[in-house]
Amino acid sequence: MRELVIVGAGGFARETAAAVRAINDVRPTWRLRGFLDDDPALRGTERAGLPILGAIDRLADLPDAAVVVCVGNPRDYAARQRIVHRLGLPAERYPTIVHPAAHVGAGSSLGPGTVLLAGVVLTADVTVGAHVAVMPQVVLTHDDRVADHVTLASGVRLGGGVALRTGAYLGAAALIRESVTVGEWSLVGMGSVVLRDVPSGEVWLGSPARRLRAARPGRLAPQAEPAVASQAAPAVGELTVSRVVGN
Structure with missing residues (x-):
């Protein structure tokens, strides 16, 4: 072992x-x-x-x-990104941890360092990047794209074709409408219902979710400066992913 x-x-x-x-x-x-x-x-x-x-x-x-x-937590959800940068390890040092009670559907892939806890479901053709935290009972549906360093708290549900940009944080039981994009380092509050795109670097909450303020994800590593709230969410970059092999 x-x-x-x-x-x-x-x-x-x-x-x-x-x-x-x-x-x-x-x-x-x-x-x-x-x-x-x-x-x-x-x-x-x-x-x-x-x-x-x-x-x-x-x-x-x-x-x-x-x-x-x-x-990482809602008060400093950039912490995981900082530590990964600080360690400077090659991708092969980071395994993918998938609880046996999680389901990863056909055509889906996970990046190094990503963790899926019990009850998580990836239905089909879901791409999850590196160092992503997926808490219990999260459901990701067809064609979702989750970038590196994203956090999905328990009970989050994504409709099909959703894009979560780098470092986004979704609070417990947040619901994201199909084809919506959540921008880099933005935070969606727990229980929120997101019906339209969330720009980078903002906090949104409510049902339907609306902007509350600029996000404060914590200090980022030097190569990833905080997104400016007024900028449009960038396209998902190339994700370093590996086919799931059960560990």
Whole structure:
């Protein structure tokens, strides 16, 4: 079994650890070493029965371990992108984690470092980029395109042909109409119903959803400056994806 380390020790990290254990129950695949986190208060402690191995830079001592970055929340949803940039690892170090209770339909693909938790459904021909967090009970339907570093909170539903640009954050139970685009680093509030395109760098909420203010995703890595709210959402770039093979 290949060693696996989870970066972060919060809720999403522990949920990912549970998904890894579920994978191992079906087919022993991963030797889960523990968590890496920069919070000094966590040193020497455990989370979900696994040790905090040290700060993120400790990864240099584990050159053969696979890595999945499991951080980010609505107050700083750019954190995952920053850490991936900071680590500078090749794509092959990042596995795709798919809970056995998730369904990935024919013609769909997932990028490195992406996590699908229990109850997620990708119906058909869905493309998901790298380092995407897909929480329980999310449904992505035909021809959806999800770019890198997107976060989909629990219960999100996308109609067919939706495009989520880099770093977008969709709150729990948000509903997105078919063929709608959500721009780079925009945030859609929980329970919102989005009926038209959301420009880059904005917060939208409500039913129907409307603009509330400019987004504050947190500091981005140098090569990805925050989108300007007045700019049109750029086209989805080339996604680095790999065919799902069950891990």
